[in-house]
Amino acid sequence: MPNALLVYPENPPAYWGAKYALELLGIQAAFPPLGLLTVAAMFPPGYDLRVVDMNVTPLQEADLEWADLVFTSSMIVQRVSLQAVTKRCNRAGIPVVAGGPYPTSYHEEIEGVDHFVLDEVEETFAGFLSDLETGTAKAIYREPRKPDVSQTPLPRFDLIDTNAYHSMCVQFSRGCPFDCEFCDIIQLFGRVPRTKSPEQMIGEFDFLYRLGWRGPLFLVDDNFIGNKREALELLPVIAEWQKARGYPFSLFTEASVNLARTDELMDAMIEAGFNSVFLGIETPNPKALLKTKKPQNVGKREEDYLLHAVRKIQRKGMQVTGGFILGLDEDDEDVFDAQIDFIQRAGIPMAPIYMLAALKGTDLYERLKRENRLLDAPIEINATSLNFKPEMNPGTLIEGYRRVISTLYDPTLENYFNRCLTLFEHLTPVPHLQESRGKNALYLDLMGVRRRLSSRQLPAYNKFVAKVSRDHPRMLPEAIRLAALGYHFEKVTRQQIAIHDFKAFLEAEAEIFRGTSSSSVREVEEIGARRQELFMRAQARNQLIPDDFRYHGDGIDSALESFRVSVNAQADHLTRSAAV
Numbered sequence: 001m002p003n004a005l006l007v008y009p010e011n012p013p014a015y016w017g018a019k020y021a022l023e024l025l026g027i028q029a030a031f032p033p034l035g036l037l038t039v040a041a042m043f044p045p046g047y048d049l050r051v052v053d054m055n056v057t058p059l060q061e062a063d064l065e066w067a068d069l070v071f072t073s074s075m076i077v078q079r080v081s082l083q084a085v086t087k088r089c090n091r092a093g094i095p096v097v098a099g100g101p102y103p104t105s106y107h108e109e110i111e112g113v114d115h116f117v118l119d120e121v122e123e124t125f126a127g128f129l130s131d132l133e134t135g136t137a138k139a140i141y142r143e144p145r146k147p148d149v150s151q152t153p154l155p156r157f158d159l160i161d162t163n164a165y166h167s168m169c170v171q172f173s174r175g176c177p178f179d180c181e182f183c184d185i186i187q188l189f190g191r192v193p194r195t196k197s198p199e200q201m202i203g204e205f206d207f208l209y210r211l212g213w214r215g216p217l218f219l220v221d222d223n224f225i226g227n228k229r230e231a232l233e234l235l236p237v238i239a240e241w242q243k244a245r246g247y248p249f250s251l252f253t254e255a256s257v258n259l260a261r262t263d264e265l266m267d268a269m270i271e272a273g274f275n276s277v278f279l280g281i282e283t284p285n286p287k288a289l290l291k292t293k294k295p296q297n298v299g300k301r302e303e304d305y306l307l308h309a310v311r312k313i314q315r316k317g318m319q320v321t322g323g324f325i326l327g328l329d330e331d332d333e334d335v336f337d338a339q340i341d342f343i344q345r346a347g348i349p350m351a352p353i354y355m356l357a358a359l360k361g362t363d364l365y366e367r368l369k370r371e372n373r374l375l376d377a378p379i380e381i382n383a384t385s386l387n388f389k390p391e392m393n394p395g396t397l398i399e400g401y402r403r404v405i406s407t408l409y410d411p412t413l414e415n416y417f418n419r420c421l422t423l424f425e426h427l428t429p430v431p432h433l434q435e436s437r438g439k440n441a442l443y444l445d446l447m448g449v450r451r452r453l454s455s456r457q458l459p460a461y462n463k464f465v466a467k468v469s470r471d472h473p474r475m476l477p478e479a480i481r482l483a484a485l486g487y488h489f490e491k492v493t494r495q496q497i498a499i500h501d502f503k504a505f506l507e508a509e510a511e512i513f514r515g516t517s518s519s520s521v522r523e524v525e526e527i528g529a530r531r532q533e534l535f536m537r538a539q540a541r542n543q544l545i546p547d548d549f550r551y552h553g554d555g556i557d558s559a560l561e562s563f564r565v566s567v568n569a570q571a572d573h574l575t576r577s578a579a580v
Contacts, residue, residue, distance in 0.1 A: 005094075009082045012553055024487070025484075032169060050066065070095070070096050074100045075101050103118060106360060119143035122151060166216060170208075172234060178294070179224050182290050209248060235269060249273060260310075275318060275319065281306055283338075307346055332392065334397060336400040383485065384398050405493045409490040416489065434478075436477075499555070509563070
């Protein structure tokens with residue numbers, strides 16, 4: 001009986017993962033690896049299965065000794081961790097099978113993988129396993145069409161420890177009807193949304209309920225309302241299931257901004273137990289939205305369309321989390337203040353902002369390729385790297401990005417808590433969506449967050465809690481949750497800036513040292529002393545970066561190595577010149 005080890009690589013710290021907030025709760029990861037758990041359900045009975053989510057537990061040598069095969073699924077941000085997993089498997093002589101969004105788009109660049117099973121695998125996986133068993137497995141398997149997700153099996157949630165996660169995940173639909181040029185969803189899943197049946201979804205809800213899960217449940221659809229008719233058929237079924245059990249799950253999902261145009265959908269989502277929704281807002285700049293083929297975010301006859309859309313959703317009773325992008329064409333230097341102003345006015349506490357990246361296969365990638373604007377650089381994990389030439393000066397863009405995130409998540413968290421208060425002023429309380437907590441539990445939660453905040457953050461936190469207690473007392477449990485997330489967002493911001501500043505320091509110091517070739521420095525002893533002093537400064541600066549800011553793929557070690565190589569090369573050149 002073959003032993004199949006399903007490995008989910010490590011995610012780097014990011015705004016979306018809520019790593020530092022989850023530490024307050026003793027929870028290891030935000031979400032389980034839904035893709036791998038779905039693939040696990042496709043194995044025939046003859047396999048023994050084990051799941052290792054490296055965001056929860058490390059991959060042990062004992063796991064590799066047990067495994068006959070290793071199956072991985074990964075996203076682009078997990079690239080470095082996937083490389084490390086693959087190397088370990090190669091050394092151990094264990095065949096590696098890779099799939100998921102990252103290999104589907106970038107498999108030509110991935111080394112050490114024996115078999116790629118790409119795209120959506122419902123209709124190819126059984127054939128791959130059959131070929132594997134007969135020794136005729138190919139290197140690459142592609143799905144010839146978009147499969148019928150009504151045939152997708154029930155994910156194997158029983159293979160994980162659900163207590164390790166903040167939220168469980170299910171998927172209703174794949175695909176999105178829109179054609180945003182920077183997005184790879186339509187390349188991966190198509191423009192015609194395919195949906196599961198209400199019976200399938202209730203089966204997944206039932207399974208999680210039987211396993212004992214109570215709490216957040218993320219519907220991971222890239223656009224839950226991509227097929228409005230099917231969504232409207234599903235929502236009353238979910239509402240009935242939730243009501244019968246006292247709303248055991250608090251639901252959240254992703255949707256397009258046009259959700260705000262459909263009262264029937266929003267009302268049905270509220271009734272089903274949705275308390276928040278993620279919107280791809282991107283930018284308040286209409287010109288940039290139209291350039292990137294996102295007209296659904298532009299109101300033709302309505303000024304401040306995006307702000308009004310957010311308000312309408314909040315007044316229905318759902319929080320809005322917004323995704324934002326800097327570096328779009330048609331953006332100028334005014335975009336930085338515009339982003340800050342919009343997010344503050346809209347009352348969006350959690351507003352992850354990212355630099356634009358040109359993903360392979362997207363319309364953006366193809367356009368930039370035609371315009372000769374792609375850089376020979378991989379998509380890096382760190383937030384301030386570019387893999388294309390932006391219209392804006394790159395230095396201006398990066399500095400503007402730093403200013404935006406440093407303002408939204410300032411060290412005092414004052415701006416963040418002001419956004420939370422703006423949210424509560426406009427959010428309609430819905431009784432069945434509100435968490436009930438006893439006074440003792442609330443006090444413990446309040447103090448737990450308070451102990452983690454810095455002395456600079458405590459005044460804004462105390463003021464925030466006092467105002468919520470007075471003006472919005474029913475929202476106090478949510479206020480504490482948002483405070484924990486604010487702690488996370490501010491810490492991720494400091495992490496990004498600390499790593500960026502360290503790399504910038506190395507580049508500047510190396511450039512200064514290279515400039516000594518035209519100076520009067522020629523004595524070998526002096527050259528060696530200056531080099532040693534420079535290395536010591538770099539090491540001292542490196543030690544200032546907190547240990548919990550470091551992660552696989554942070555680029556710190558490679559930046560140090562490049563710095564040493566550059567300085568040594570210049571020192572050798574100066575030494576040879578001095579000897580002449």
